[in-house]
Amino acid sequence: MSARLDFRSRHLGPVGSDREEMIRETGYPSLDALINAAVPAGIRMDGALTLPPARSEQEALAWLKSIMSKNRVMRSFIGQGYYGTHTPGVIQRNILENPGWYTAYTPYQAEIAQGRLEALLNFQTMITDLTGLDVSNASLLDEGTAAAEAMSLALAGKPKGKAIFVSDRCHPQTIDVVVTRAEPLGIKVVIGDWQTFEPAACDGLFAVIVQYPDTRGRIDDFAQFFATAKSAGAVTIVAADLLALTVLKAPGEFGADICVGSSQRFGVPMGFGGPHAGFMACVDALKRKMPGRLIGVSVDSRGKPGYRLSLQTREQHIRRDKATSNICTAQVLLAVMASMYAVYHGPEGLQHIANTIHARTASLKTTLTAGGVAVEVGPFFDTLAAKVTGKADDVLSAAAASGINLRRIDGDYVGISLDETTTDDDLAVIAAAFGVKVVSQDNSGAAWHGGHARTTPFLQQKVFNSYHSETDMLRYLKRLESKDLALNESMIALGSCTMKLNATSEMMPLSWPEVASLHPFVPADQSQGYREMLALLEGWLAEVTGFAGVSLQPNAGSQGEYAGLLAIRRYHLARGDSHRNICLIPVSAHGTNPASAVMVGMKVIGVKCDADGNIDVADLAARTEEHRENLAALMVTYPSTHGVFEETIRDICNIIHEAGGQVYMDGANMNAQVGLTSPGLIGADVCHLNLHKTFCIPHGGGGPGVGPIGVARQLLPYLPGHAELPEKEGAVCSAPWGSASINTISWMYVAMMGPDGLTEATQVAILNANYIAKRLAPFFPILYTGNEGRVAHECIIDVRPLSDASGITVEDVAKRLMDYGFHAPTMSWPVGGTLMIEPTESESKSELDRFCDAMISIHGEISAVISGELDANDNPLKHAPHPCETVCGNEWPHSYSREQAAFPLPYLRNHKFWPSVGRIDNVHGDRNLVCTCDSVEAYAAAGA
Numbered sequence: 001m002s003a004r005l006d007f008r009s010r011h012l013g014p015v016g017s018d019r020e021e022m023i024r025e026t027g028y029p030s031l032d033a034l035i036n037a038a039v040p041a042g043i044r045m046d047g048a049l050t051l052p053p054a055r056s057e058q059e060a061l062a063w064l065k066s067i068m069s070k071n072r073v074m075r076s077f078i079g080q081g082y083y084g085t086h087t088p089g090v091i092q093r094n095i096l097e098n099p100g101w102y103t104a105y106t107p108y109q110a111e112i113a114q115g116r117l118e119a120l121l122n123f124q125t126m127i128t129d130l131t132g133l134d135v136s137n138a139s140l141l142d143e144g145t146a147a148a149e150a151m152s153l154a155l156a157g158k159p160k161g162k163a164i165f166v167s168d169r170c171h172p173q174t175i176d177v178v179v180t181r182a183e184p185l186g187i188k189v190v191i192g193d194w195q196t197f198e199p200a201a202c203d204g205l206f207a208v209i210v211q212y213p214d215t216r217g218r219i220d221d222f223a224q225f226f227a228t229a230k231s232a233g234a235v236t237i238v239a240a241d242l243l244a245l246t247v248l249k250a251p252g253e254f255g256a257d258i259c260v261g262s263s264q265r266f267g268v269p270m271g272f273g274g275p276h277a278g279f280m281a282c283v284d285a286l287k288r289k290m291p292g293r294l295i296g297v298s299v300d301s302r303g304k305p306g307y308r309l310s311l312q313t314r315e316q317h318i319r320r321d322k323a324t325s326n327i328c329t330a331q332v333l334l335a336v337m338a339s340m341y342a343v344y345h346g347p348e349g350l351q352h353i354a355n356t357i358h359a360r361t362a363s364l365k366t367t368l369t370a371g372g373v374a375v376e377v378g379p380f381f382d383t384l385a386a387k388v389t390g391k392a393d394d395v396l397s398a399a400a401a402s403g404i405n406l407r408r409i410d411g412d413y414v415g416i417s418l419d420e421t422t423t424d425d426d427l428a429v430i431a432a433a434f435g436v437k438v439v440s441q442d443n444s445g446a447a448w449h450g451g452h453a454r455t456t457p458f459l460q461q462k463v464f465n466s467y468h469s470e471t472d473m474l475r476y477l478k479r480l481e482s483k484d485l486a487l488n489e490s491m492i493a494l495g496s497c498t499m500k501l502n503a504t505s506e507m508m509p510l511s512w513p514e515v516a517s518l519h520p521f522v523p524a525d526q527s528q529g530y531r532e533m534l535a536l537l538e539g540w541l542a543e544v545t546g547f548a549g550v551s552l553q554p555n556a557g558s559q560g561e562y563a564g565l566l567a568i569r570r571y572h573l574a575r576g577d578s579h580r581n582i583c584l585i586p587v588s589a590h591g592t593n594p595a596s597a598v599m600v601g602m603k604v605i606g607v608k609c610d611a612d613g614n615i616d617v618a619d620l621a622a623r624t625e626e627h628r629e630n631l632a633a634l635m636v637t638y639p640s641t642h643g644v645f646e647e648t649i650r651d652i653c654n655i656i657h658e659a660g661g662q663v664y665m666d667g668a669n670m671n672a673q674v675g676l677t678s679p680g681l682i683g684a685d686v687c688h689l690n691l692h693k694t695f696c697i698p699h700g701g702g703g704p705g706v707g708p709i710g711v712a713r714q715l716l717p718y719l720p721g722h723a724e725l726p727e728k729e730g731a732v733c734s735a736p737w738g739s740a741s742i743n744t745i746s747w748m749y750v751a752m753m754g755p756d757g758l759t760e761a762t763q764v765a766i767l768n769a770n771y772i773a774k775r776l777a778p779f780f781p782i783l784y785t786g787n788e789g790r791v792a793h794e795c796i797i798d799v800r801p802l803s804d805a806s807g808i809t810v811e812d813v814a815k816r817l818m819d820y821g822f823h824a825p826t827m828s829w830p831v832g833g834t835l836m837i838e839p840t841e842s843e844s845k846s847e848l849d850r851f852c853d854a855m856i857s858i859h860g861e862i863s864a865v866i867s868g869e870l871d872a873n874d875n876p877l878k879h880a881p882h883p884c885e886t887v888c889g890n891e892w893p894h895s896y897s898r899e900q901a902a903f904p905l906p907y908l909r910n911h912k913f914w915p916s917v918g919r920i921d922n923v924h925g926d927r928n929l930v931c932t933c934d935s936v937e938a939y940a941a942a943g944a
């Protein structure tokens with residue numbers, strides 16, 4: 001081993017003699033020789049990336065600080081869906097800043113994810129209670145996309161419905177996102193005043209969307225409107241404010257079918273637009289079509305309750321182009337934070353916060369009115385629209401001069417939205433900006449008396465009424481955290497998910513006020529630091545992808561796919577090729593691909609793959625010929641979904657271009673390309689990147705993510721726009737730069753790695769995958785390799801032959817890995833009965849060896865089943881995982897020993913991670929769908 005002197009060598013696992021040994025093991029004289037064998041010469045980049053040289057951790061932090069200091073951090077009472085909030089310290093330090101939470105993966109392996117599954121079930125319970133609806137999912141990407149998802153949900157199964165009504169008092173960005181989403185689907189969006197809109201007179205109406213309280217602050221009673229809309233056959237959708245719902249009548253009680261919104265103001269910093277957890281709740285009748293992830297309760301092998309992802313867990317993987325949504329990565333970490341805010345405050349605490357805000361708003365109204373400033377009439381919660389005829393800019397400047405931002409609704413109206421952070425001093429400043437004197441100061445938080453009052457109790461469940469002291473909260477968070485296996489425990493070698501190091505220095509800036517505290521719609525002169533940082537990152541990513549431009553707006557990979565395909569669609573439309581609507585997609589593609597294509601109105605045609613997992617070029621050419629006239633795009637994953645660099649990729653791109661199509665590259669596998677080759681070089685026209693994979697944003701247990709797209713020159717005019725950007729049209733999510741704040745993580749990564757470090761990371765990722773392939777090949781066949789017998793940055797091991805001989809399934813292997821302290825690799829994707837292993841560059845030789853030792857030991861156990869040494873049914877694989885309670889219990893009915901169950905390898909005696917439940921019964925959970933936590937207790941009590 002040699003000393004590690006710079007960030008790069010801290011980011012990388014194997015260095016020095018370890019690396020040398022691994023290279024030898026793969027049978028190549030040098031790393032370059034291995035890379036030359038794995039990555040075809042025909043697609044290699046010549047020369048290095050043009051990026052700033054690597055900075056040390058301290059230098060990069062200082063550089064970023066100097067840039068972000070150009071932001072002016074003011075108090076923002078702009079509202080419009082984003083509010084000041086106090087993140088409780090105990091939540092900030094123990095969740096947001098804690099790798100035990102933020103480095104976890106999406107909880108597909110339920111037995112080692114019970115902590116975050118419980119937190120997400122709390123989230124669903126909170127949303128269900130506050131909205132008064134039957135079922136809630138565990139987060140969407142933001143409020144605007146949630147409204148768009150609600151539109152799709154309402155449309156599903158209604159082929160004739162082609163018009164949606166959207167109240168003109170919805171947040172403007174929500175309207176914009178819905179309009180973008182509606183256009184390719186041929187949906188007419190009618191924007192207007194709900195009070196005069198006549199549902200029965202609107203042809204093809206399938207849904208209505210209103211805001212509660214609305215964007216100008218008014219609280220309306222929609223009961224009659226919803227009844228009329230429903231009798232006209234429309235689904236009723238409300239975008240609601242979660243905090244207001246603690247005191248207002250729940251949407252479910254006035255006829256809403258679907259309620260969407262953002263949980264940002266439950267303790268999640270504004271972060272210049274995100275990330276925050278959007279939410280969606282709906283009536284029971286719609287639940288099986290609901291997008292996103294739904295946490296449910298089932299039972300484990302011992303009959304004890306256990307949580308799991310239910311139903312449409314990976315909906316697009318199963319339904320592909322029939323899916324109603326392409327959402328995959330959601331906003332788990334932020335949903336966990338918001339749910340914990342509710343756990344910490346409890347129902348009374350939340351109501352007190354809401355009532356205090358309302359009391360202050362009422363005081364402000366009294367003050368303004370007394371001073372002769374008219375305020376829009378109607379019941380309100382926290383937002384006022386003040387009439388200042390022609391003087392909006394003057395009022396805004398006066399407020400800004402005292403460090404406060406208000407909202408410019410138009411030249412005549414100023415909006416003021418108070419929040420949890422508002423103080424009496426703030427009120428004095430606001431009053432002064434209007435040239436009036438404070439006459440009323442009520443911050444009593446007295447019970448709600450504003451009308452439309454909530455009458456039904458909420459959050460009565462034990463969990464929301466138990467952890468209100470910091471000590472209790474701290475221990476609750478710790479308890480949940482210790483049930484979950486994250487990267488701070490062991491490697492998580494999930495193929496296609498790139499679970500690499502999320503370095504502390506990359507994470508630290510998130511807690512800076514210059515990063516956390518900006519409202520997304522502050523005037524541009526206050527966000528100069530952000531704009532500079534984002535522009536730098538866009539430039540760096542353009543260099544890495546070989547493209548002309550990048551948009552950071554998409555807030556997940558799936559959104560990037562959608563935005564990229566939208567760019568292709570617009571390009572064809574602008575050229576008068578409105579008939580081009582065919583999207584070719586290889587059958588091996590990630591399920592989000594076909595789902596995204598359908599969202600932009602394209603028709604999906606499958607392309608075959610050959611026995612090696614490569615695209616069948618003859619079939620591609622035939623399909624292209626067949627659809628030449630109408631070809632819009634090819635969506636291709638490179639290196640292939642099977643983890644191999646296809647040599648024919650350039651030919652493939654040529655075939656598509658020659659027929660007038662554009663090539664969309666799914667950039668999830670960018671970790672095998674950075675610095676060696678690039679989508680632009682290969683001939684693609686657009687790709688998305690997952691910054692939460694290749695560029696170090698942690699997975700957060702299932703989000704947040706950033707899914708930027710890079711595009712070639714001809715597609716530049718069609719990048720997503722936003723009302724806050726020079727190009728206004730085509731917003732794909734609520735904020736101009738999506739989940740702006742977490743881009744600092746990727747910025748830090750690139751700044752600290754530099755061009756050589758990034759390239760070396762790619763090389764080491766490929767080395768690590770090939771090392772694992774080499775070590776495991778004698779035990780498990782490696783499914784696909786390139787011409788030279790090499791894999792790229794991941795490898796697929798085939799468990800099927802062993803399964804056939806032993807009856808041990810790949811799922812048994814995945815569950816058994818938990819007993820060895822590991823998270824399973826990607827299971828049965830892209831090929832059933834296999835495991836796809838992606839170790840990433842961050843894992844050291846010793847960790848790779850520990851994982852291989854575990855796999856080889858499992859191979860030994862399977863062999864013992866085959867030889868009859870272990871019983872075919874009563875063996876440690878079939879009964880895995882083994883929780884501590886079972887292993888230590890007085891009863892041990894098995895024919896293998898407790899020791900073999902829990903300590904099959906020596907390293908486990910030094911440190912053992914215990915799965916907290918036995919194997920969870922999936923079928924039972926889907927048949928008996930339970931998605932809130934009060935029922936869990938009832939469920940447990942019923943002795944299930």
Ligand SMILES: *Cc1c(COP(=O)(O)O)cnc(C)c1O
Pocket residue numbers: 327328329496497556557558559590592637666668669690705707
């Ligand atoms: C992860 C992934 C996606 C989707 O990205 P999300 O951020 O989860 O929406 C798309 N394609 C591939 C190949 C992926 O691995």
